Amino acid sequence: MSGRALDAISVTFAGEEAAANTVRRKRAIFHHLLERAVEQKVFAFNPLGTIKWKPPKAVTAVDPRTVVNPTQAKELLNAVPRVGRTRGVRLKAMFACIYYAGLRPEEAADLRVKNCTLPESGWGLIVLEKARPQGTKRWTNSGETHESRSLKHRAKKETREIPIPPALVAILRDHIKAYGTAExxxxxRTSRGGSYSSSAYSYVWQEARALAFTEAQVNSPLAARPYDLRHAALSLWLNAGVPAAEVALRAGNSVEILNRVYAKCLDGQRETINGKINNALEE
Incomplete structure (x- = not known):
């Protein structure tokens, strides 16, 4: 039975091979379900331990082909307001937070005016307190698809400070002046005060890509998802020489994960390493 179950979670409803991370997550849920059955005396033991099965390897490193350079990022952000009547102009600042501050989309979705220090000139500061992930109404305490939760990998009430460049300060000041804030x-927020669904802002993003990119770029992995703006931000910081510990602190990651995930996005590292090897060989 368990073997058939593992085969079942390895494919999509369409019968195609499921993503590695999806398979690993479903396998973990299945394991905990069986452990619960053992606790309830339904099973004498967890049968998963007797099955030889290797989960598919998940891709953990960021694909460098998805990472935009600063010029491309600005072109994308400038294209966003041209999408739709009101949705695009309301979302530009949200996408800008993902790029300039390295926020996760769910963190940007819960950003509040009290979290922002926005001086008239110079650098500002964001102090993140919560994230606003999208879920299913059955699994949220509020019964809504969006609700505020603690930051990823952080304890309750723990915050994260992120200095933000003048470009983002100006964008946020303009956004607040034009649209104010929710209650x-x-x-x-939407024009009715709600939260944007992931499908809504993803649609705007794809339309902006079509406006800002060439046909070849649109058909490539370049900035295929809004989340890729975060990858571009962290890659930029690392390539600019910001210490990995500081980047990890601002991004809400560990240094270990940061180095593993962004190893392929560090421009110029290969030439530096090759030079060191060459110097050693010539000694």
């Missing part, structure tokens, strides 16, 4: 202080 709870959120910066990014």
């Amino acid at each position: 709870d202080g959120r910066l990014f």
Whole structure:
């Protein structure tokens, strides 16, 4: 039975091979379900331990082909307001937070005016307190698809400070001046005060790509998802020489994960390493 179950979670409903991360997550859920059955005396033992099965390897490193350079990022952000009547102009600042501050989309979705220090000139500061992931109404305490939760990999009430460049400060100041905030202080909301669904802002993103990119770029992995703006931000910081510990602190990652995930996005490292090897060989 367990073997057939593992085969079942390895494919999609369409019968195609499922993504590695999806398979590993479903396998973990299945394991915990069986452990619960053992605790309830339904099973004498967890049968998964007797099955030889290797989960598919998940791709953990960022594909360098998805990472935009600063010029491409600005072109994309400038294209966003041209999408739709109101949705695009309301979302530009949210996408800008993902790029300039390295926020996760769910972190940007819960950003509030009280979290932002936005001086008239110079660098500002974002102090993140919560994230606003999208879920299913059955699994949220509020019964809504979006609700505020603690930051990823952080304890309850723990915050994260992120200095933000003048370009983002100006964008946020303009956004607040034009659209104000929601009743709870959120910066990014629909015209009716709700939260944007992932499908809604992903649609705007794809339309912006079509406006800003060539046909070849549109058909490539370049900035295929809004999340790729975060990858571009962290890659930029690392390539600019910001210490990995500081990048990890701002991004909410560990240094270990940062080095593993962004190893392929560090321009110029190969030439530096090759030079060191060459110097050693000539000694």
